Amino acid sequence: PTIHFVDEHYDTGRILAQRAVRVLANDIAEELATRILKEEHRLYVETVEALCEERIVWRDDDIPLIRSKDNPNEFS
Numbered sequence: 001p002t003i004h005f006v007d008e009h010y011d012t013g014r015i016l017a018q019r020a021v022r023v024l025a026n027d028i029a030e031e032l033a034t035r036i037l038k039e040e041h042r043l044y045v046e047t048v049e050a051l052c053e054e055r056i057v058w059r060d061d062d063i064p065l066i067r068s069k070d071n072p073n074e075f076s
Helices: 029-052
Strands: 002-004 015-018 056-058 064-066
Antiparallel strands (some): 002 015, 056 064
């Protein structure tokens, strides 16, 4: 799943966070979609919290990083 800002086009806003979800060899579409949605819900909450706390920073190549709450020098 990808969390991004909304702009005037579909799914083109600046990315705030992404997370990988494992695709299993025996997955059916519904099972994979359920896992992705579950991870998207977790990531959305974490991202909004980090955004409100100003813990999201972008590398020079525009990759977003989220600073750890406990240690600002660590990223998740």
